Amino acid sequence: MAFDLSNFVALPFFSIFVALVFAIIIFTNYKTSNLRNKKNLPPGELGFPWIGETLEFYKAQKKNKLYEEFVQPRIQNYGKTFKTRLMGSPTVVVNGAEANKFFLSNEFKLVVSSWPSSSVQLMGKDSIMEKQGDSHRCIRGIIATSLSISGLEAMVPKICKSVQLHFEENWVGKNVISLYKMTKTLTFTIVLECMLGIEVKPDMLGVFERVLEGAFSPPFGFPGSKFSRAKNARKEIEKMLMNIVRKKREEIEVQQGGEEGRLLLFRLVMALIRGEMSEKEVVDNVVLLVFAAHDTTSFAITMTFRMLAHHPNSYSQLLQEHRDIKNNKRSGEMLTLEDIKKMNYTWQVARESMRIFPPIFGSFRKAIADIEYDGFTIPKGWKVLWTTYGTHYEADYFEDPLTFNPSRFEEPVQPYVYVPFGGGPRQCAGYQLAKLNILILVHYVVTQYEWSLVYPEEQIAVDPLPFPSQGMPIRINPKLS
Ligand code: HEM
Numbered sequence: 001m002a003f004d005l006s007n008f009v010a011l012p013f014f015s016i017f018v019a020l021v022f023a024i025i026i027f028t029n030y031k032t033s034n035l036r037n038k039k040n041l042p043p044g045e046l047g048f049p050w051i052g053e054t055l056e057f058y059k060a061q062k063k064n065k066l067y068e069e070f071v072q073p074r075i076q077n078y079g080k081t082f083k084t085r086l087m088g089s090p091t092v093v094v095n096g097a098e099a100n101k102f103f104l105s106n107e108f109k110l111v112v113s114s115w116p117s118s119s120v121q122l123m124g125k126d127s128i129m130e131k132q133g134d135s136h137r138c139i140r141g142i143i144a145t146s147l148s149i150s151g152l153e154a155m156v157p158k159i160c161k162s163v164q165l166h167f168e169e170n171w172v173g174k175n176v177i178s179l180y181k182m183t184k185t186l187t188f189t190i191v192l193e194c195m196l197g198i199e200v201k202p203d204m205l206g207v208f209e210r211v212l213e214g215a216f217s218p219p220f221g222f223p224g225s226k227f228s229r230a231k232n233a234r235k236e237i238e239k240m241l242m243n244i245v246r247k248k249r250e251e252i253e254v255q256q257g258g259e260e261g262r263l264l265l266f267r268l269v270m271a272l273i274r275g276e277m278s279e280k281e282v283v284d285n286v287v288l289l290v291f292a293a294h295d296t297t298s299f300a301i302t303m304t305f306r307m308l309a310h311h312p313n314s315y316s317q318l319l320q321e322h323r324d325i326k327n328n329k330r331s332g333e334m335l336t337l338e339d340i341k342k343m344n345y346t347w348q349v350a351r352e353s354m355r356i357f358p359p360i361f362g363s364f365r366k367a368i369a370d371i372e373y374d375g376f377t378i379p380k381g382w383k384v385l386w387t388t389y390g391t392h393y394e395a396d397y398f399e400d401p402l403t404f405n406p407s408r409f410e411e412p413v414q415p416y417v418y419v420p421f422g423g424g425p426r427q428c429a430g431y432q433l434a435k436l437n438i439l440i441l442v443h444y445v446v447t448q449y450e451w452s453l454v455y456p457e458e459q460i461a462v463d464p465l466p467f468p469s470q471g472m473p474i475r476i477n478p479k480l481s
Contacts (some may be wrong), residue, residue, distance in 0.1 A: 001164060031258050042092050042376040043275035044074060044082035052085020064460045066361055071095065080390070081374040083382075087116075091364070091383040093371070095390025097397060103365055104259040104424035108132055111365035113426055114383055118219040118227055122211050122234050122282025123291055128429070138276055139285060140429055146195065146264040148430045153337045154262050158194040159436055160334045162186065163444050171476060176454060179305060181299040183441065184209075189294045190437055195430075196286060197263030198244055207233045207240075208290050215291065216464040233285070241283045245269060264289075289430065295416035295465045296359040297434050300420075301441055302472045303357040304350045307404055309453045314349055314406055319446055321345050326447050335440060343439045348406035350438050354420040355392045356404060359465060362387035363422070381461040391417045 025227035053070075069327045071093060080095040094103060103111055123129060128139045145151065166186045171177055188205050192198045199464055214230020221228045248269045268285065271277040308315045325339050360366045366384050371378040378384060391397045396415045398408065421428035428434070445451065452471040461469040 008271040027166075039370075039377040039379060040375070041377070042083045042374070043078035043082045044084050044093075046083060046085040046090055047258075050083075050085075050088045052088075052090075054086050057084075057086050061361075061462050061464065064462045065464055066462075067387065067393060071387060071389065073243055079374075081376060086383070086385075089383045090379075091385055092376075092378050093387070094384045095387055096394070097391050097414060097416045098418055099374075100386055100391065100423060103384055104416065104422060104426070107365070107425045110369055111384055114218060114364040114366035116219075118217055118230075121217045121219060122215050122230050123288045124280065126278070126281040127288035129288060136425070138271070139281075141270060142267045143264065143289075143429045146262065146267060147430070149337075151262050152432055152436065155194050155433070156337050156436065156440070157334045158339065159190055159440050162194060163441055167444065169447070172478075174476065176473050179474050180298055180302045180468050180471045183301045184294060186441065187294055187297045187437060188290065189431070191290055191430075195433055196265045196289070198265055198286070207236050208287075208294075211237060211287065211315050212291055212294060224329075229304070237287060238283055241286055242279060245272070245279055245282050249273065267282075288366065292428075293430055293433070295467065297437050299357070299359040299466055300350065300354050300434065301438055302468055304353040304438065304442065305355070305445075305451075305474070306453065306468075306472065307353045307445050308349065308459075309456065311404055314404070318346050318349055318442070322443050322447050325443070333442060340436065340439050343443070345406065346442055347435065347441055348409040350435075350442070351409050351418070351420075352404055352406040355398065355418060356402075357460070357466065358360075358388040358392060358420045360388065360422075364391070388419050391419060401472050448479055450479055451475065 012016075045053060057066070060066045063069070074084070074093070075095060080099065081092060083090060083092050085091060094100075107113065107345070112132060113129060115123075120130060128136060128143075131139060163186065166182070166189065170182055170185070185205060188208065189200050192204075194199050210233035211230050214233075215229045217226040217230070219227050221231060228310055245268075248265055249272065252266065252269055252273065265282075268277065268282045272279060272282055308318065321343060323337070326341055329335075329339075362385055364385050367378050367380050367382050367384060370380050370382075393401050395401055397414075416423050421431045421434075451474045454475060455470055458472060459469040460466050
């Protein structure tokens with residue numbers, strides 16, 4: 001065997017590396033077992049250092065069976081509150097309405113939201129998801145004003161126009177379209193043009209999607225990785241948005257306000273002019289809003305159509321609601337907020353679809369103090385994962401939970417039981433826009449098209465948000481009006 005000098009030189013470095021890894025493992029075990037002795041931790045397995053039960057978690061998540069295959073078996077073994085270790089962090093998984101109420105309403109007091117490093121780097125450290133206290137309240141206030149009653153009233157005709165234009169450009173003359181892909185394009189346009197007031201340019205969606213693709217991937221920046229592609233796309237967006245923000249600032253300073261005052265970019269730039277926000281904060285929040293709205297709303301819409309296809313009685317009832325609204329309008333007349341308020345049954349269908357297929361599984365929090373909950377201690381620094389499924393799929397809260405039954409929403413639901421939009425100070429800030437988006441699109445599809453699913457039993461994949469694995473193609477045929 002030839003003597004290789006480089007191996008000889010590398011040996012001490014390798015030994016030091018191995019020793020370091022062992023030291024970290026022993027130190028982590030020591031810390032955890034020390035904690036175990038000192039505190040009344042919830043039951044469950046922390047598993048090996050760093051890796052813990054991450055592989056089991058990902059395996060179940062990939063099949064869209066995180067609740068059935070990861071959470072439920074552990075609830076059976078340990079109860080509704082159990083510990084595990086995910087992606088390096090000791091984590092307590094909590095389930096049920098009381099848990100949702102306790103952790104979601106104690107945001108900023110006992111816990112803070114905790115996103116993966118890749119999401120934070122790509123959305124930006126200055127987006128609402130990383131903000132706390134006054135700066136969080138300031139951004140939420142600005143978003144809320146845009147989605148107030150007068151803001152929503154102004155937005156309805158804009159959304160209607162976007163949907164009509166979208167049909168003309170993407171549906172007319174086609175026999176089959178991918179509903180998921182189409183709703184993504186449409187949601188993107190609605191957030192940017194109708195909510196923010198930023199004109200969509202041809203390549204924009206592709207660049208934003210490249211950022212979103214990296215938002216949950218490991219934050220390794222080697223060339224060609226998903227994360228490094230996402231980082232490059234983020235730089236492109238930053239440059240483009242900076243220009244848009246500066247141009248808007250000039251316009252506002254010259255013209256002082258105007259009709260556009262209702263749109264969100266205007267309000268964000270006004271906050272910039274008043275010195276309440278920086279340019280970077282405006283840009284980060286625009287990226288975050290697209291991220292928050294995009295896959296969630298598209299998935300909610302596609303699952304609503306899937307449920308309608310599988311439940312013809314519900315579809316007939318929903319269709320009648322939209323025929324009644326249409327029959328009260330002149331040909332080509334736009335919907336108004338008043339029409340949308342009449343879509344009660346449609347909203348029940350959409351809510352029931354989001355109960356069974358919540359676009360967001362739940363989300364992570366980080367304990368900022370030792371927390372006493374359910375008779376256990378959750379140590380400061382540990383993560384907490386609350387879940388939508390822990391109430392949505394439990395018979396204690398929803399009778400016969402796996403059955404699709406929109407009329408269960410005729411009665412009000414107890415707080416923190418139905419949580420597809422979260423709750424507490426971080427409850428979805430775009431809830432009203434999501435609702436408009438869903439109801440208006442359903443109206444125009446069912447009144448203008450006959451449609452059917454190409455693959456009625458299409459699988460739901462997860463990466464890391466759920467999506468129909470084949471893009472949910474539907475056959476379409478324009479209705480003769
Ligand atoms: C069906 C569609 C949607 C669903 C299911 C959904 C769900 C959620 C959930 C569960 C949260 C809370 C996350 C947490 O507690 O960690 C959230 C937060 C948020 N959502 Fe949505 N969302 C939807 C659509 C939208 C839209 C259309 C927008 C905006 C245009 C939006 C903007 C936001 C923002 C800004 C936050 C962060 C709020 C904060 O940190 O204070 N979402 N969403």
